[in-house]
Amino acid sequence: MKKPGIQITLIDQKGTKGCHRGHKIGDSFDFDTERGKxxxxxMHVAFPYIDILRYGGEIPGQEKGTAVFACPDVDTLNVFKIERIDVLDDDSP
Known part of the structure; x- marks a missing residue:
């Protein structure tokens, strides 16, 4: 089995101000190809969750293969969902 993919999606905003980076609810990023966006x-908050999910761990209290976290900007408080995307090798049955 290949290394699983990681998708990060903005699912909610709890703060009173817009995101200074311009992110909007529904924006989605592939960790491997778009993390710079x-x-x-x-990203600083997301990385430990990504590392846990990518290498087989689960986050207690979260749906299997997912993690929900908020950005640390108190005025914005964007809420993101990380999803592990399992990818099978071409040789898999």
């Missing part, structure tokens, strides 16, 4: 503050 994600706000560095959000």
């Amino acid at each position: 994600l706000c560095p503050m959000a």
